[in-house]
Amino acid sequence: MDTRGILIAGVGGQGIILASDILCRAIMTAGLDVKKSEVHGMAQRGGCVTSHVRYGKKVYSPIARKNDVDVLVSFEKMETLRYLDFIKPEGTIIINTEELYPPAVNLGDAAYPEDAIESVRQMFGTVKVVDAPTLAAQAGNFRAVNTVLLGALSSCLSLPLAIWEAALRKAFSPKLLEANLKAFHLGRAV
Amino acid sequence: MKELLSGNEAIARGAYECGARFAAGYPGTPSTEIMEAFATYAGVYAEWAPNEKVALEVGIGAALAGAKAMVVMKHVGVNVAADPLFTVSYTGISGALVVISADDPSLHSSQNEQDNRNYAKFAKIPMLEPSDSQEAKEFIKLAFAISKRFDTPVFLRSTTRVSHSKSVVTLETPQPVEDRTALCFDAEKYVMVPSNARKRRVEVEKRMRRLEEFAEGFPENRMEINDPEIGIITSGMPYNYAKDVFRNYSYLKLGMVHPLPVGLIRKFASRVKKLYVLEELDPFIEEQVRALGIEATGKAVFPYTNEFNPDIVHRAITGCREDLRTLSARPLPPRPPNLCPGCPHRGIFYVLGRLKAFVSGDIGCYTLAYMKPLEGIHSCICMGASVGMAHGMSKALGKKGKGKVVGVIGDSTFLHSGITPLLNMAYNRSDAVIVICDNLTTAMTGLQEHPATGFTLQGEKAMGVDLPELVRALGIESVRLVDPHDLKTTGAVLKEELAKPGPSVVIARRACVLFKREKSAPEKPLRVDPEKCTGCRVCLRLGCPPISWKTTVAAAGEDRGGKKGKKRQGIAVIDRNRCNGCGLCRQLCKFGAITEVK
Numbered sequence: 001m002d003t004r005g006i007l008i009a010g011v012g013g014q015g016i017i018l019a020s021d022i023l024c025r026a027i028m029t030a031g032l033d034v035k036k037s038e039v040h041g042m043a044q045r046g047g048c049v050t051s052h053v054r055y056g057k058k059v060y061s062p063i064a065r066k067n068d069v070d071v072l073v074s075f076e077k078m079e080t081l082r083y084l085d086f087i088k089p090e091g092t093i094i095i096n097t098e099e100l101y102p103p104a105v106n107l108g109d110a111a112y113p114e115d116a117i118e119s120v121r122q123m124f125g126t127v128k129v130v131d132a133p134t135l136a137a138q139a140g141n142f143r144a145v146n147t148v149l150l151g152a153l154s155s156c157l158s159l160p161l162a163i164w165e166a167a168l169r170k171a172f173s174p175k176l177l178e179a180n181l182k183a184f185h186l187g188r189a190v
Numbered sequence: 191m192k193e194l195l196s197g198n199e200a201i202a203r204g205a206y207e208c209g210a211r212f213a214a215g216y217p218g219t220p221s222t223e224i225m226e227a228f229a230t231y232a233g234v235y236a237e238w239a240p241n242e243k244v245a246l247e248v249g250i251g252a253a254l255a256g257a258k259a260m261v262v263m264k265h266v267g268v269n270v271a272a273d274p275l276f277t278v279s280y281t282g283i284s285g286a287l288v289v290i291s292a293d294d295p296s297l298h299s300s301q302n303e304q305d306n307r308n309y310a311k312f313a314k315i316p317m318l319e320p321s322d323s324q325e326a327k328e329f330i331k332l333a334f335a336i337s338k339r340f341d342t343p344v345f346l347r348s349t350t351r352v353s354h355s356k357s358v359v360t361l362e363t364p365q366p367v368e369d370r371t372a373l374c375f376d377a378e379k380y381v382m383v384p385s386n387a388r389k390r391r392v393e394v395e396k397r398m399r400r401l402e403e404f405a406e407g408f409p410e411n412r413m414e415i416n417d418p419e420i421g422i423i424t425s426g427m428p429y430n431y432a433k434d435v436f437r438n439y440s441y442l443k444l445g446m447v448h449p450l451p452v453g454l455i456r457k458f459a460s461r462v463k464k465l466y467v468l469e470e471l472d473p474f475i476e477e478q479v480r481a482l483g484i485e486a487t488g489k490a491v492f493p494y495t496n497e498f499n500p501d502i503v504h505r506a507i508t509g510c511r512e513d514l515r516t517l518s519a520r521p522l523p524p525r526p527p528n529l530c531p532g533c534p535h536r537g538i539f540y541v542l543g544r545l546k547a548f549v550s551g552d553i554g555c556y557t558l559a560y561m562k563p564l565e566g567i568h569s570c571i572c573m574g575a576s577v578g579m580a581h582g583m584s585k586a587l588g589k590k591g592k593g594k595v596v597g598v599i600g601d602s603t604f605l606h607s608g609i610t611p612l613l614n615m616a617y618n619r620s621d622a623v624i625v626i627c628d629n630l631t632t633a634m635t636g637l638q639e640h641p642a643t644g645f646t647l648q649g650e651k652a653m654g655v656d657l658p659e660l661v662r663a664l665g666i667e668s669v670r671l672v673d674p675h676d677l678k679t680t681g682a683v684l685k686e687e688l689a690k691p692g693p694s695v696v697i698a699r700r701a702c703v704l705f706k707r708e709k710s711a712p713e714k715p716l717r718v719d720p721e722k723c724t725g726c727r728v729c730l731r732l733g734c735p736p737i738s739w740k741t742t743v744a745a746a747g748e749d750r751g752g753k754k755g756k757k758r759q760g761i762a763v764i765d766r767n768r769c770n771g772c773g774l775c776r777q778l779c780k781f782g783a784i785t786e787v788k
Contacts, residue, residue: 036355060431061433065504081518085515102523103525103563107563107733108739108741113522
């Protein structure tokens with residue numbers, strides 16, 4: 001099996017690192033080699049955050065090449081457009097409909113691209129649009145946007161459901177688990 | 191048992207498995223999690239020192255008493271610790287001492303991109319460099335063994351990609367710990383007066399020769415001979431990038447980057463046709479390979495700056511741009527990091543930005559206040575520099591600088607290296623005002639304890655130094671305490687202090703908004719009343735992430751405008767899900783348009 005790549009992108013504070021931790025644990029439990037990479041620290045304060053995940057029989061680089069990622073999970077609508085070069089032409093894109101304005105947009109100095117989803121649809125065949133904030137609220141925790149999107153990703157990968165659920169159990173305290181399991185399944189059903 | 195660990199967690203695990211029970215460090219991205227992970231193991235002693243120099247001296251003391259000690263810092267921290275570092279290389283240690291330097295190619299979270307392999311050569315200290323988490327765990331053990339065997343401190347160098355990537359690690363049962371600590375008197379070895387140091391200087395050179403021999407047979411310096419057409423000498427993360435794109439080339443992977451195994455390099459070079467040296471940042475290995483008279487290609491094709499990735503390596507070696515599909519061509523608004531909603535720094539920088547003073551800044555979250563719209567910081571060099579620079583600037587400007595020079599420093603940074611320059615300011619007396627942004631934690635690196643928080647790294651209660659008293663004890667007579675969320679008072683106090691002759695300190699105290707221990711009941715989020723908002727944009731000057739501008743089309747016959755005779759162009763909007771109700775915008779709104787969400 002060749003090395004496969006998943007790229008999770010979004011904005012600091014959206015729970016991207018936790019989502020990719022859960023994903024990697026699930027892949028590891030399935031018996032595959034896995035590496036992931038992201039940048040912490042200053043970048044986390046509301047800036048762009050990406051997490052590269054690569055898995056297969058033997059993985060060397062934890063970061064993907066251009067045109068080599070199988071699935072992009074974009075936690076923020078506009079951020080999707082920043083990482084399109086990483087995706088294989090036949091790759092899958094999952095887009096959260098949430099809009100988080102960067103400072104220049106807040107100040108009225110730049111426009112937020114309104115046509116992100118349409119333009120991605122023109123470039124890629126498999127585009128899954130997820131209203132994660134609504135589904136997270138429906139699951140009982142508005143912060144569970146990351147788990148909803150993880151659920152949406154899970155339906156694109158061939159890992160058994162039991163492995164996902166075990167990874168979620170390990171990641172969340174009993175108090176938060178129920179809402180997150182629900183969020184995961186709502187995302188998976190999209 | 192297998193576990194998914196970051197490079198940092200793996201370093202901590204490896205140290206624990208091989209019996210190290212002592213560590214000191216100062217937080218700094220990308221090194222911080224090493225100490226945090228190590229501190230959680232049973233039976234260890236781990237401390238945050240006020241700065242890296244102190245941390246290294248603590249480690250040296252422990253190692254002289256026979257302990258296996260680990261000292262942890264980011265690359266620029268080694269600059270702070272350089273003074274003891276260069277001389278502990280002479281004395282050697284009694285137990286074992288490993289210094290972790292976590293470098294940051296691409297400056298993800300740093301003020302420079304220095305290549306700390308140069309310190310290994312400069313201070314004559316061996317250095318190991320892992321390429322993933324499994325190696326990180328193994329290499330720290332090897333580093334302790336080399337330290338003990340050669341009576342030398344040893345460097346373990348990581349980079350951001352190694353420290354902050356996660357990969358699968360096989361855990362082992364920790365070795366039983368033997369207590370080998372004892373007082374060890376050996377003045378000729380440990381008292382570095384010139385007569386003793388001259389003798390130790392000779393020992394250092396002897397040790398380097400023995401280490402050079404050791405490097406030849408060191409199993410982590412390993413040759414992988416495949417296709418002999420192309421051979422690549424590399425180490426650390428770039429090895430993975432190259433293996434990813436050129437699985438079949440030949441490799442000399444160096445686990446030890448100082449001293450280099452000269453014989454092995456010659457042997458490898460003789461077995462391949464075209465030789466590359468693949469290394470991020472400086473041509474550290476390349477220059478030494480060329481000095482051997484071996485022809486090699488390095489910086490002629492690989493960049494000097496920034497971290498690499500598989501694409502950069504591929505392009506440099508094949509010399510051709512691949513036919514890649516590019517789709518991200520359209521310009522997007524940038525998304526730089528920003529101060530959090532409710533951040534206590536926002537108030538102080540809003541006020542400072544309006545004073546038209548030069549603000550000499552420092553290292554911390556608050557450095558982000560240099561950006562639009564706050565534009566409240568005008569320089570940032572290194573930890574603690576704000577105070578000395580403000581003093582120097584004030585002295586140089588003389589009367590012209592009166593009331594116009596401010597230094598800003600965080601609480602943790604002040605305790606790291608702001609105390610001595612403040613003492614200097616009191617001693618040599620300048621007119622600058624120093625603002626200590628006291629958010630009661632080390633926020634930037636993820637909320638670490640420091641000597642004023644009242645807790646230690648391992649969660650024990652500790653003394654918490656009283657900052658106003660400390661500042662007074664240094665000789666600063668005018669010391670004021672303000673709440674930076676009270677914009678009016680903060681502004682008035684700063685103006686008063688800037689008008690006074692002589693140095694003064696304003697402590698702006700409010701807990702970091704992410705800080706759990708001091709968290710009060712959450713405030714209600716705020717909203718903008720679209721009827722009352724005149725579109726004056728004053729609240730937008732705070733640069734608060736939930737506040738955005740929404741262009742509105744003036745309805746026919748609408749006469750209410752932001753300014754007389756001008757139709758309003760739009761209104762401010764607050765995203766209630768992200769607003770934490772700090773109320774700064776409400777203080778600024780003259781029209782009473784900002785109120786609590788009902």
